Every structure is written in C-alpha cells, then in structure tokens.
Amino acid sequence: MTTLVLGVGHPDRGDDAAGPLVAEALLGTPGIDARAVTADPSALLGQAGWDTASQVVLIDTVRTGARPGSIHYWSGTELLEHLPATGGGTHDLGVATTLQLAAALDRLPANLTVIGIEGVRFTFGAAPTAAVERAVAVVTGALSRGSWIGID
Amino acid sequence: MSHTHDRTISVEALARVEGEGAMHVEVTDGRVDKVQLRIYEPPRFFEAMLRGRSYVEPVDITARICGICPVAYQFSAINALESLCLGPDHQPPAGIRQLRRLLYCGEWIESHVLHIFLLHAPDFLGYAGAIEMAADHRELVEMALRLRKAGNQILEVIGGRAIHPINVRLGGFHRTPTRAELGTLEDELTWGREAAIEATRLVAGFDFPALDQEHTFVSLRPEPETLPPGATGYPIDGGRVVSSTGLDISVEEWPEHFYEEHVAHSTALHGRLRDGGNYLVGPAARFSLNADRLPDDLRALADEVGCTPPVTNPFRSIIVRALETVYAFDEALRLIAAYEPPTVPAIDVPATAGTGHGATEAPRGILYHRYTLAADGTITDAAIVPPTSQNQPAIEEDLVDFVQAHLHLADDDLQWQCEQAIRNYDPCISCSTHFLDLTVIRR
Numbered sequence: 359m360t361t362l363v364l365g366v367g368h369p370d371r372g373d374d375a376a377g378p379l380v381a382e383a384l385l386g387t388p389g390i391d392a393r394a395v396t397a398d399p400s401a402l403l404g405q406a407g408w409d410t411a412s413q414v415v416l417i418d419t420v421r422t423g424a425r426p427g428s429i430h431y432w433s434g435t436e437l438l439e440h441l442p443a444t445g446g447g448t449h450d451l452g453v454a455t456t457l458q459l460a461a462a463l464d465r466l467p468a469n470l471t472v473i474g475i476e477g478v479r480f481t482f483g484a485a486p487t488a489a490v491e492r493a494v495a496v497v498t499g500a501l502s503r504g505s506w507i508g509i510d
Numbered sequence: 511m512s513h514t515h516d517r518t519i520s521v522e523a524l525a526r527v528e529g530e531g532a533m534h535v536e537v538t539d540g541r542v543d544k545v546q547l548r549i550y551e552p553p554r555f556f557e558a559m560l561r562g563r564s565y566v567e568p569v570d571i572t573a574r575i576c577g578i579c580p581v582a583y584q585f586s587a588i589n590a591l592e593s594l595c596l597g598p599d600h601q602p603p604a605g606i607r608q609l610r611r612l613l614y615c616g617e618w619i620e621s622h623v624l625h626i627f628l629l630h631a632p633d634f635l636g637y638a639g640a641i642e643m644a645a646d647h648r649e650l651v652e653m654a655l656r657l658r659k660a661g662n663q664i665l666e667v668i669g670g671r672a673i674h675p676i677n678v679r680l681g682g683f684h685r686t687p688t689r690a691e692l693g694t695l696e697d698e699l700t701w702g703r704e705a706a707i708e709a710t711r712l713v714a715g716f717d718f719p720a721l722d723q724e725h726t727f728v729s730l731r732p733e734p735e736t737l738p739p740g741a742t743g744y745p746i747d748g749g750r751v752v753s754s755t756g757l758d759i760s761v762e763e764w765p766e767h768f769y770e771e772h773v774a775h776s777t778a779l780h781g782r783l784r785d786g787g788n789y790l791v792g793p794a795a796r797f798s799l800n801a802d803r804l805p806d807d808l809r810a811l812a813d814e815v816g817c818t819p820p821v822t823n824p825f826r827s828i829i830v831r832a833l834e835t836v837y838a839f840d841e842a843l844r845l846i847a848a849y850e851p852p853t854v855p856a857i858d859v860p861a862t863a864g865t866g867h868g869a870t871e872a873p874r875g876i877l878y879h880r881y882t883l884a885a886d887g888t889i890t891d892a893a894i895v896p897p898t899s900q901n902q903p904a905i906e907e908d909l910v911d912f913v914q915a916h917l918h919l920a921d922d923d924l925q926w927q928c929e930q931a932i933r934n935y936d937p938c939i940s941c942s943t944h945f946l947d948l949t950v951i952r953r
Contacts, residue, residue, distance in 0.1 A: 370574050398577055400624065404659045451628060455641060459628075462644035463651060482555040 362411035363392040363501060366399055366418040366453055372484035373426070373477030376494050377417040379486070383498040390501065400451040403460055414467040417497060418453050419490070420474035427476060427489030429497060434470030473497055533928060534775065535913055542917070545909040546775040547902060547932070557892045565591055565861055565887040566680050572879070572894065573678075578624070581617040581669070582872030583894075584678045585610055585747055586879040589761070589868025591680055594883065595859045604738065605852035606682040609668055611747050612692075612845040613678070614870070616664025618746070618838040619657065619702070621873035622831045625936050626713060627654030630828050633930045634716035650712075653705055657835070660695075660702040664842060667691055682856030692846045699846070703839035707811060710832035714815035718825040723908050726787060727754040727795035727820065728900075730871050731803070740844060744803040744837055745796060745871045752799055753789065754820065761869045764878055770895060781900035788903040791875030792935060793830040794821040808837055824908060824934035831936075861887030872897055874936045898937040905935050 365381030367374040378394035385392050391411070395401055402408060402416070420430060432440075438461055441454045451459065460466045475493045479486070486494070532548040556575055560568055568587040573580035588610075592601070601607065627650060628640040637643040644651040667687055670677035677684050730749035737743045751767075752758050759767060770779035783789055798820040801809065812818065817829045863885040869878045875897030882891035912931045916924055 368577070396577060398620075398624065400628065400655075400658070401662070403655055404662055451624075451640065455639060458641040459644055459651070462641045463648060483559060 359412045360389060360391050360407070361413040361415060361501075362405070362407040363390050363415045363417070364395050364402060364405060365392070366395045366402070366416065369394070369396055370483055372479035372481050373475070373486050373490040374419045374480050375486050376419045376475040376477065376490050376497075379491075379494045380417045380498050380501070383494070384501060387502050389504075398451065399453045399456040400459070402453075402456050403463075403465060408460075408467065409465060411467065413469045413471070415471045415473065415501065416453070416457075417473045417475065419477035419480075421477060422474070424476045425489075426478040426487055427493040429493050430474035430476070432472045432474070434466055434472060437472050438466070533909070533932075537917065540917065542910050542914045545906050545913055546773075547906050547909065548775055548778070557894055560881075560889050560892040563889050565595070565881065565883050565889055566859075568879070568881065568889070568892070569678055569680055570676075575894070575896075578621050579617055579872045579874070579877075581614050581665070581678075582870055582877045583879075585614060586868045586870045586872075586877045586894075587881070588678070588680060589748055589870060590866040590879040590881050591868070591883075592859060592866075593762075593868060594864050594866025594881070595680075595862040596857075602682050602857050603850075603852045605686065605850045606856070607747075608738075608845045608849050609683060609686060610678075612664060612842055612849075613668045614746050615838040615842040615845070616661045616668070618873050619661030619835060619842075620665070622835045622838070623654055623657045623661065625873075625933075626709070626828055626831050626835070627651065627657075630831075630933055630936075631713065631716075633933065634713075634718075634828070653709070657702050657705060657709075660698045660839075663695055663698065667695060679856055681859040682852065682854070684855060686852055686855045689849055689851060692849055696843065696846060699839050699842050703836060703843065706832065706836040706839055710811060710815055710829065710836055713832050714817065714829045716828070718823060720823070721825060721908075721912065722822050723824060723904075723911070724822060725790040725904050725907075726783065727798050728752070728757070728789045728791050728876065729796040729799045730869060730876060731758075731800055738848070740848060741841075742803050742805050744800055744834075744841070746841070747870050748868075749871075751869065751876070754795075754799060761867045761878070764867055764869070765880070768878075768895070768900075770899060778899045778902060779895075780903045781895060782903060788907055789900065790904045790935075791897050791900050792827070793834055793874075794824065794827045795875065796871060797821055797830045797833065804833070804837060805840060808833060808840065811836065824931070827934050827936075861885065865891075874898065875900060898935075901935050901937065905932060905937065 363381060363384055365377030367377035369375045369378050378396055381392040381394040384390050391407060438457060441458060475490055477490055534546040536544040556572055560571060569584050572583040572587050575583050632639050632643045635643055640651060729752060730745035731752045732743040732745055732749035750758060750760055751764060757767060767784050768781060769784055770781050773780050801819045812833055815829060817833060821830055861883060863883055865880060865882045867880050869876050877897060878895040880893040881889055884890055909931060916927050
C-alpha cells in the first residue's frame, strides 16, 4: 500500500514552503509517494493516486492564530465540517475550496489526513522561520515512521 | 467628514497565501469620488533579485513568480534574452519554436479553463462558488477538470512537470520530446477541442450585465511573414505591439510608449501610455485586435455566439476566454501534427552586452521583460511588467462606474458584485476565498 503525500505551498514564500519541504524530504521513502504541489491547489484533483491511493496526506501552511510552528492535524471529513462556506477567488481555488469541491464531486479520498503547519512569515524570498523548519522536521519524521496517516 | 460605514472582510485561515486584494471606496453625497484597488505584485522583488545573476537564470527564476502562468514568464524572459544575444534574424530551429508555442497552449488551457468554469461561471449561474455549482452542474465541473488535465499533460510532456516546468532553457529545452511522445496527447486534445466548442456555446448563453467601457486595447500581433505554413498567427508567444488607437511598434520600442508609475495606495506599479491614458491588455484586447487571426471555423464560431470585436463589455470576456481555449486546443493539435524534432535540444546563446526586450501573451495579457547584460552575461538591470499592473488603472476606472451604479446595495452585496466585476479581468490577486477586503467610506 502506498500513501500519497502532497505538500502544498510556494517554495519562495517563507513559511508557505513547509508543505513542499516535507514532500521533498520524503522523496524515496518506501511506501510513500511524495509530491510538492507548488501552485494552484485544484491541481490536487488531477494528481495520479488522488482517487485511488489507500491513504492521502495533505500538508499545507495554515494561519489559525496558534503559535508559529504548531502542528495541526485533521481527518478530511473533520476538516470539512469546520471550513467556512466559500466563494470564488480570482486566480485559483485554494486548498479549502479544492477539498470542498472534491467532496461535492464525491472525490474526497476515503482516507485523507490534512496536516497544517502554523506559519507566520510569508514574504517573497524569505526563508521559513526556525519554528516552521522544526515543524517540517517533526512532520517528516512522523510520516516516515507511518504516524498521522489514516486517522480518519 | 462623517464616517457612516466602514467594513472589512478578512480571508479565512486555510486560504493559500498568495496575497490578497483590497478595495477602498469613497463616496460623497451619493457620488463615488474614489476607487482604489490594491493588488499584491510580486515581480518587484524578482527584478531586484535578478540583478547580479547570470543571464541564463531568469528562465527558471521568473517562472516562480506565478503558479498559473510560469510559461509566460519563461518565454518573455527567453524572448528578451535571445533577441539580444542571438539577434533578431537568428532564432532557434522550427522544432524548438513549435514546442515553445505548444507548451504555451497548455498554459492557456489550464489558466482559461480554471477561470471560466471554476471561478467565473459560478457568478453567472448564480452560485457562490464552484462547490455550490458542482452540486447542480457536476458534469460541467468534471468536464472542466478534464480540460485542465489535458492542458497539464502538455506541460508534463514538454515541460517536465505540470507546475513550474523545469525543461525550458535559454536556446531551447534540456530534452525535446519525440513525435511519439507528443502523439500521446492527441486523443485528449481532440476531445478537449470539441468540449471547448460546446463550452463556448454554453457561456455565450449567460446573462451579461449591461456595461460598456471604452478603453485603449493593447496586444501583440505577429507579423504575417514570420508565420509558419498553416498558422494563422493569433498572438501567443510574440509579435509586434499594436493598439486600438493605431500604435504598431516593435517590442524594443516598448519603453518609448509605455511606463509604470508608483501610486500611494498600492505596492503594484500602474502601467500607463506615455501619450496619456489607461489601457487594457488581455483576452478582450487580444480578440478585438486579432479576431482576423483566428482560423475560419473559429471566426465562424465567434460569429455564431455573437462575439464580435471590439468586446467592450468586460463581463463578456468569458466568451473570449472560451474561444481562446478552443484556439489553444486547435493550435496544439496543429503544432503536434507539424512537429519537426530538432537535431539538438538547444542552441548556444552567447552572452552579449546590451539590453534585450521580450513580450508574450500571458493568459491575462501582455507580459513584458527587459534585461540589461554586461559582456560576461551578468544582469545589471531587469524590468518585468505583468498584465495585472497594466490593467489596474483601467480596472479602477471601470469600478468607479460600477460602484456608482450599485451604491444602493449593502456592503456585503456590494463586495460580492465588485468581486465579480474584478473577476472579469482575471487579475493576479489571490486564491483566497473572499479575496477582497472592502472598505466603503460614505460621507
């Protein structure tokens, strides 16, 4: 069984790089198909394995007001219950809208885990903060050991 | 000054952090005095970062500016640098030029389909967004996702991956695909072309709010003698700069006719014509200035759906995007059929001192790059003019009229209407759910 790990974010915008950094660190890990999704999140639905992988783990930087570097994890269904009603953006769909769209199309993976890493710095060209770098290492280690996968 | 209403709406936590737009409206005695739109603009940072770097780097670095249109950034950079280093009469071989245009078609498909079906169509069909629309129009949303995937596949086969292609370099590609590899795309592109035609008919049937805005249109327009056999030359990857007021210049002459200025309310520069006034780039401008460059059957389709140049109602830009999507599929199939695999994946591009200019038609309009190089290829100056900064003054001008006509609405409704109006121009703002922080001051 292969777990599809999708790290969402922009590699050049400070803490938003957390998802791609985790995906990069997991490349080559047995049992894990890790990919960085560095642009329009609606591309998640076109990823090979989105509809078929036994487990899908999505990692993204979030802003909830928690301490920077805090790690949140939700099952896909749990997260959907707490997402606000959405409208349209101008340029792409965003992770929240993409997950809701997947649910509306009955294409939400049966076993989806969403890991959020609390970010604080999103300046273009900035490196991730030390707190987020530590969180990236923690999440990478946990996923490589099989933790936090399939909590739904 | 009495401050009778002041409202701010924030983005939610899991939104992507691409920035957001903010709109500030001031009203006195029922008249709109001022509309200011603030749009986050990343290229400023990249211009500074490029100085001191090698001339081979902008192709990869500038692709990072936008996740939706990295190909546009790559090829505007390539056009600028190759025009300087190779000279206007020396170009890479036909196969490389075909692959570049084909890759660009993939990006147009991805970007236009996203905007038409997942961002813009919900406005016309009366839904808050694509999710709500999916419940009633599942087939439409599934079709949109399949169309986008067809565009993605072009980027994967030629660019190496769907997002931020890594196979593009100055002089050509790191590796060029075989005819057989391109052939794997044909079935889905053939389906996509037909699906896009039906989609054009569908969106042309939407109800469009009455709005007529006269702007100077500016777009690229390839010179007929540069077109390969079978090509009609709708602008994508280069051409001269033309306008609805008679401008017809080479890209090298851009700085003599266009400039950008700082405005106090925005980090984005505002593009303006040196002889005065605002201008508009993007699908409406492209189509209005180049409808004759569409193949005959697409011109017939445009006539059938009532889309004729000039397109002055910005809400009808969705029809133009649909037509351009058909063209992108059509052109992709033509390019695959004509593909002549080059003998080398890339030609040598020697460092040359001087200044090079390049422009291409990003999905949302002209993207201009300029680089000045030292003799060893070190970049001493860089300028990047994205379509959104060019359009911003015209968008603000349009919004004055639009807000004036909708002042009777409550702020929530006004925000929603303004978001829809702004969406007509497909600006690079944000991907957050409610992208607009609206402040209305009524005196």
